[in-house]
Amino acid sequence: MTHRDFATRAIDHPVRGAPATGDVVPPIHLSTAFEMDDPGAPGQGYKYSRFGNPTRDTLEATLAGLEGADHALALSSGMAAISTVCFSTLSPGDHVVAFESLFGGTKALFDDLLAPMDVDVSYVDATDPSNVAAAATADTELVWAESPTNPLLRLCDIEAIAAIADEYDARFAVDNTFNTPYVQRPLELGADVVVYSTTKFLNGHSDATGGAVVTDHETWMEHARFVGAKAFGAVMAPFDCYLVQRGLKTLPLRMDQHQANAQAVAEFLADHSEIEHVYYPGLESHPQHDLANEQMDGYGGVVSFEVAGDAAVAKAFLEELDVFNLAVSLGGVESLVEHTASMSAGNLSAEEREWAGISESLVRAPIGVEDVDDLLDDLATALEKL
Numbered sequence: 001m002t003h004r005d006f007a008t009r010a011i012d013h014p015v016r017g018a019p020a021t022g023d024v025v026p027p028i029h030l031s032t033a034f035e036m037d038d039p040g041a042p043g044q045g046y047k048y049s050r051f052g053n054p055t056r057d058t059l060e061a062t063l064a065g066l067e068g069a070d071h072a073l074a075l076s077s078g079m080a081a082i083s084t085v086c087f088s089t090l091s092p093g094d095h096v097v098a099f100e101s102l103f104g105g106t107k108a109l110f111d112d113l114l115a116p117m118d119v120d121v122s123y124v125d126a127t128d129p130s131n132v133a134a135a136a137t138a139d140t141e142l143v144w145a146e147s148p149t150n151p152l153l154r155l156c157d158i159e160a161i162a163a164i165a166d167e168y169d170a171r172f173a174v175d176n177t178f179n180t181p182y183v184q185r186p187l188e189l190g191a192d193v194v195v196y197s198t199t200k201f202l203n204g205h206s207d208a209t210g211g212a213v214v215t216d217h218e219t220w221m222e223h224a225r226f227v228g229a230k231a232f233g234a235v236m237a238p239f240d241c242y243l244v245q246r247g248l249k250t251l252p253l254r255m256d257q258h259q260a261n262a263q264a265v266a267e268f269l270a271d272h273s274e275i276e277h278v279y280y281p282g283l284e285s286h287p288q289h290d291l292a293n294e295q296m297d298g299y300g301g302v303v304s305f306e307v308a309g310d311a312a313v314a315k316a317f318l319e320e321l322d323v324f325n326l327a328v329s330l331g332g333v334e335s336l337v338e339h340t341a342s343m344s345a346g347n348l349s350a351e352e353r354e355w356a357g358i359s360e361s362l363v364r365a366p367i368g369v370e371d372v373d374d375l376l377d378d379l380a381t382a383l384e385k386l
């Protein structure tokens with residue numbers, strides 16, 4: 001990695017000024033097959049796009065550089081990245097320790113795919129690292145956490161958990177989707193693997209589904225590349241690689257604005273009588289505000305909150321919003337809002353939602369980069385109508 005600053009690395013790319021054309025922007029290589037010099041000898045190092053593609057290589061080099069890591073793998077979705085890590089690491093009989101607060105798709109993968117394959121998962125409250133230590137066993141191969149978690153914005157002490165995972169010789173993977181490497185770099189804190197849904201903040205424009213795995217472990221990454229790219233065939237398409245590469249150029253600008261807006265929204269909501277609780281690590285009232293200051297370079301762009309009242313009141317409030325879009329997902333330039341119990345957690349039973357801490361009045365609001373006064377006015381007007 002060069003010693004350039006993050007914002008410079010987000011814009012630079014390995015094929016800048018390519019000898020033939022001098023491209024300032026990396027080209028999109030759509031070819032699925034590449035001409036060979038002779039049978040068995042790939043001409044320019046490429047053979048077949050599922051195995052390797054120049055547009056994907058360029059994005060992977062940029063993603064690794066932003067993380068300060070040696071290797072990155074770009075895949076077709078965040079779930080493809082998570083599945084790749086699991087299936088590259090785990091075998092029947094293995095044990096996983098997972099933060100109990102985590103993205104529903106990851107939990108479904110653990111419960112519905114891994115458990116029937118005789119992979120045992122212990123869910124713990126990882127806000128206290130001693131719970132991770134207490135659950136780990138000689139069979140623990142993988143420790144899994146998000147920080148902050150989706151949708152409750154809980155944090156875990158990445159450095160402390162990395163030390164526990166090391167003791168058990170387990171791989172520690174962190175889903176850093178909410179933060180991006182601009183805000184938090186788990187590998188620097190001792191994690192082994194970082195995964196992303198690039199669909200969110202990394203691309204940032206809500207127009208390409210993708211995922212990434214980033215690590216310094218060369219041999220493990222070779223295996224993960226075999227699993228995710230060659231065997232699953234879950235590679236990111238060249239055009240989507242181009243979109244993510246383009247999105248990355250404004251990542252620092254966007255994250256600064258997402259975070260400034262999110263802080264203002266969180267403070268506004270925390271003071272409002274119609275709001276019962278606000279979850280945002282940037283608030284001093286967040287139980288892990290100090291940890292956020294230690295391991296994050298900001299507080300992220302997602303705010304969750306509970307409206308005073310039941311599901312009907314929360315839904316009535318969402319219907320009154322105009323600037324915010326009623327939609328799942330997060331991380332795009334536009335502010336979104338969802339009633340979590342009936343939208344991203346709508347496939348869970350009431351008991352499962354209760355277990356996950358998702359109340360009927362919980363609203364998740366990924367904050368965009370619009371003018372903050374318009375966002376605050378929109379919220380104030382909708383709350384007045386309740």
Ligand SMILES: Cc1ncc(COP(=O)(O)O)c(C=O)c1O
Pocket residue numbers: 077078079080103105146150175177178196197198199209210211329
């Ligand atoms: C934290 C987190 N990880 C992973 C994913 C899955 O990403 P994708 O939808 O790109 O598969 C999501 C999606 O919402 C997410 O919020």
